[in-house]
Structures are given as C-alpha cells and as structure tokens.
Amino acid sequence: MITAERKPLEELIEYIKPFKRILLLGCNECVTVCAAGGRKEVGLLASGLQMAMLKSGSNIDIRQHTLERQCDPEYVEELVPMLDGAEAIMSMACGCGVQQLAMRFKDKPVFPAVNTKFMGASERQGVWAERCQGCGNCMLGMTGGICPIARCAKQLMNGPCGGSTGGHCEISEDVDCAWQLIWDRLKALGQTDRYLENMPAKDWRPGGGSGPRKIIREDLAE
Amino acid sequence: MMENFEPVIVAFCCHYCAYTAADMAGSQRLPYPANVKIIRVPCSGKVDALHIVKAFEKGADGVYVAGCLEGDCHFKSGNTRAGRRVAYVKKYLEEIGIESERLEMVTMSAGMGYRFAQTATEITEKIRKLGPSPIKTALAL
Numbered sequence: 001m002i003t004a005e006r007k008p009l010e011e012l013i014e015y016i017k018p019f020k021r022i023l024l025l026g027c028n029e030c031v032t033v034c035a036a037g038g039r040k041e042v043g044l045l046a047s048g049l050q051m052a053m054l055k056s057g058s059n060i061d062i063r064q065h066t067l068e069r070q071c072d073p074e075y076v077e078e079l080v081p082m083l084d085g086a087e088a089i090m091s092m093a094c095g096c097g098v099q100q101l102a103m104r105f106k107d108k109p110v111f112p113a114v115n116t117k118f119m120g121a122s123e124r125q126g127v128w129a130e131r132c133q134g135c136g137n138c139m140l141g142m143t144g145g146i147c148p149i150a151r152c153a154k155q156l157m158n159g160p161c162g163g164s165t166g167g168h169c170e171i172s173e174d175v176d177c178a179w180q181l182i183w184d185r186l187k188a189l190g191q192t193d194r195y196l197e198n199m200p201a202k203d204w205r206p207g208g209g210s211g212p213r214k215i216i217r218e219d220l221a222e
Numbered sequence: 223m224m225e226n227f228e229p230v231i232v233a234f235c236c237h238y239c240a241y242t243a244a245d246m247a248g249s250q251r252l253p254y255p256a257n258v259k260i261i262r263v264p265c266s267g268k269v270d271a272l273h274i275v276k277a278f279e280k281g282a283d284g285v286y287v288a289g290c291l292e293g294d295c296h297f298k299s300g301n302t303r304a305g306r307r308v309a310y311v312k313k314y315l316e317e318i319g320i321e322s323e324r325l326e327m328v329t330m331s332a333g334m335g336y337r338f339a340q341t342a343t344e345i346t347e348k349i350r351k352l353g354p355s356p357i358k359t360a361l362a363l
Contacts, residue, residue, distance in 0.1 A: 009317040040272060047275045048318045054360040055319050 001030035001121075002094045003128045004037060004114040006045065013052055015111040016060060016090065023086040024049075024113070025079070025101070026066035027093035034128055036114050037092025039066040045092065045113060070097025076104045083108075119150075136206025136213070142194055144185030149202075151178035157199040229283040229349040230358075231258045233342070234273065236266040238296040239332045240288030246335030247342075254342035257349075266290070266327075267300025274311045278320060281358040284349035286326040288341070294331065301329060321352060 016022055024046050032038030046062040053060045065082055067075045070093040079101075088109045091098045094116040102110040118130040133150045140147060149155050153171050159179030163170030167180045186192050206213075235241040241262045247254060263269055266289025277285045287308055289301035305327050312322035326345060330337040 040270070043272050044275055044314070047272070047279045048314060051279055051320070051357050052318045055356050057360070057363075 001033050001119070002096075003034045003117045003120050004031050004094055005117060006036055006041065006092075006114050007112070009048060009052060012045070012049060012090070012111075012113055016049065016053075016062075016088065017058070019060065019087040021061040021063065021086050022088045022090055023063045023065065023079070023083065025070065025089060025091045025093065025097075026064075027070045027091075027097050028066055028068045031093055031114060033122075035126075037094075042066055042092055067093075069093075071100055073100065073104065076100055079105075134207065135202070135204070136208070137203065139199070142197070142199065143182045144189055144191065144194075146178055146182045146185055148178050148182065149207075151176070151181070155202075157202055227350065227354055229257050229346060229354070230281065231255075231284040231286070231342075231346055231349060232277045232282045233258050233260050233286050233288055234263050234266065234269045235260050235288045236268075236290060236296075236300070237262055237264050239290035239294070240266070240328075240330055240338065242332035243288075243330050243334050243338035246333060247339040248335075250335045252335055252339040254339040255346040257346045258342045265295065265297045265300035266304035267295070267297060267302075269304055269307065271307055271311050271314070274308070274325060275314065278315070278324070278355060278357055281355065281361055283352070283355045283358060284324045284326075284345060286328055286341075286345055288328045288330060288338070291329045291331050320356060323352060324349060324355060 024042055026032070026037050026039050026042035028038060031041070035041065042064050046064050050060065050062055063082070063084070063086060065079070067078060069075050070091060086108070088111065089101055089105060090111045090113050091101055092113045094114070095112065098110060098112045119132040119134065120128045120130045123129050130150050132147060135149045148157065148159060152159055153169050153175065154161055156179065159182070160177050164177040164180055167177055169175040169177050183195060186195055235244060241260065244260055266287050269287050274285050274287070287304050289304050290296060292301070295301040308325060308327040312325050315322045315325060328341050330341070
C-alpha cells in the first residue's frame with residue numbers, strides 16, 4: 001500500500017491559521033493501514049489541532065469525515081453536502097487523494113496533512129518497508145520475487161555491487177543487500193541459472209522516464 | 223485562582239488489577255484524593271490514544287493509565303501496548319503544547335490497595351504543582 005506519515009503539527013497549524021472552519025478528511029484505505037490518516041488519526045489530529053489553536057487564543061471549527069477513498073471522484077462527490085461553510089479542506093490521504101479533492105473543489109484551498117512516502121508492505125505490526133517503485137516493467141519473476149529497483153540503493157540490474165557486505169548494503173547496516181536476498185532466494189528455488197542471464201539496461205520509459213503516466217482501458221473508459 | 227485549584231485527574235484503570243486495587247483501597251479505608259476520576263476498562267491495552275487526547279481536550283489536568291504489573295497482564299500484553307501508546311501520546315502532547323508530565327503509565331497488582339492510593343495521591347500532587355492544564359485555562363477564557 002501507499003505509506004505516509006503525519007506532518008509536524010506546527011506545519012499544519014500554519015496551514016489552518018487563517019480559517020474559521022475547515023473540513024479534515026481521512027481515507028479508509030492505505031493511510032488507515034499505516035495508521036497515518038484513517039478515522040482514528042482524523043480524530044486525533046482534529047483534537048490536537050483544536051487544542052493547539054485554543055492555546056494560542058484562536059477558535060477553529062474542525063469538521064471530521066473519512067471517505068472510503070479519496071482517489072475516486074465518486075467518493076469525493078459524497079463530500080458536497082458536507083462542505084457546509086468549510087473554508088478549507090485538509091486531507092490525510094496520500095498525494096493522489098489530496099489532488100483529487102483540489103480538482104473537485106477548485107474554490108477551496110486544499111492542504112495535505114501527511115507526507116506520502118512509498119509503496120510498501122508490512123514487515124511486522126507497525127513496520128512498513130519500501131517494496132515497489134512502479135517501474136512499469138515488473139521483473140520479479142526473474143529475481144525470485146525480490147525487487148532490485150525498490151530494494152537496491154543503486155537499482156542494479158545485475159548486482160550485487162562491491163559494497164555488499166555481510167548481506168547488507170553499504171549505505172547502512174539496517175538495509176539488506178537486495179542482490180544478496182535475490183541470490184539466496186534463487187538458490188532456494190533452484191533457479192540459480194536465472195542469475196547468469198544478463199539483464200539489459202532498464203528502459204525507464206514505462207517507469208516515469210517519459211513523463212506522467214496514464215492507463216486508459218478502452219473497454220472501461222467511456 | 224491558583225489557591226483554589228483542584229486538579230481533575232482521569233485514571234483509566236484496568237478491571238483485573240488497577241480497578242481491583244482501587245476497590246481494595248476502598249475496603250481498607252485508605253484515603254486518596256477525590257480529584258481522581260476512575261474509568262474502568264477491561265484492560266489497559268483497551269485505552270486508545272484518542273481516549274487520552276480527548277480527556278485533555280475536555281479539560282482534564284492530568285491523565286494516567288493504570289494496568290497490571292509487567293508480565294501479569296490478564297490479556298498477556300495489553301499493559302505493554304498501553305505503555306507504548308502512552309509514550310506515543312506524551313510526544314504528541316508536547317507537539318500540541320501540553321506538558322507531557324501530565325500523562326503517566328503506572329502498574330500495580332490487584333492486591334496493592336496502598337499502591338493505588340499512593341499513586342493517586344502522588345499524581346494529584348504532581349498535577350497540582352503543574353497547575354491547570356493550558357487547555358482548561360483557554361476554555362475558561
């Protein structure tokens with residue numbers, strides 16, 4: 001899922017200072033899973049902001065709502081009757097959701113409440129690690145299910161590099177060497193000949209190298 | 223105003239240990255300050271960050287979460303989770319501008335009536351010295 005982390009409170013206070021009533025919106029998908037912007041976090045943030053503003057003598061009305069998703073216009077449309085005099089919207093969703101809101105409600109300032117981080121998976125409760133960078137041409141079948149784009153600091157196609165030490169990347173002891181992991185996995189799968197196949201230099205065009213990407217499904221798009 | 227200040231303290235007490243200890247303090251006739259308002263929860267791990275933050279939002283001067291002793295949680299690890307959550311909320315309180323000393327995690331066993339009374343007294347005094355919560359002051363204005 002897409003992971004995110006809440007922005008520091010002082011930054012958020014700067015955003016909402018000029019307003020008397022705002023709508024704080026959560027998202028029930030990715031940011032809920034990584035405990036950054038779900039219904040509970042909306043409650044926590046609204047309470048914290050209210051108290052911080054109260055302390056500095058200003059009163060602000062923070063309306064709270066959580067949408068199923070903010071990246072689909074059908075869900076964003078549900079907000080229309082709820083706007084009710086809100087002067088600005090603060091979204092706890094990932095960047096996709098924030099932009100979708102801004103596109104729909106052109107007359108209202110829209111602010112992000114979280115910093116969107118990466119596409120990742122849970123390693124264990126409370127720990128999420130980067131797994132995918134959306135390179136557009138998935139090669140996981142060749143690398144035993146470990147991604148050298150997302151997990152190798154140099155995004156090598158034919159690793160490891162000379163910096164791989166004790167199974168760790170030279171950048172930090174906390175980072176596994178992706179190619180060590182790949183080799184171990186290929187060995188366990190009995191697919192070590194895959195390692196000998198030289199992978200050509202990556203064509204980055206499907207990976208964002210030729211500009212913002214779009215998918216159009218002719219069977220679905222009207 | 224400072225002289226008449228009576229702190230309002232919310233104590234989330236787990237049913238199996240802390241609440242029973244409070245009950246024990248009562249049967250042993252051990253006095254503790256009436257400033258402490260007890261909220262019984264099935265386990266200290268049931269207390270959510272939002273419960274704590276809302277207590278402060280409504281003007282509580284101090285909050286503490288009382289659970290079972292380390293290793294003795296009736297639900298295995300609820301008290302450890304509560305401890306971690308309390309630490310997390312303490313940091314959030316500092317961000318908001320509320321002194322993190324106003325929130326505490328304590329542990330005790332069901333038979334420790336004296337410990338419940340002692341903790342309640344100590345925390346009340348600590349909060350009394352800290353003064354009214356900045357939120358309570360702002361709400362009063």
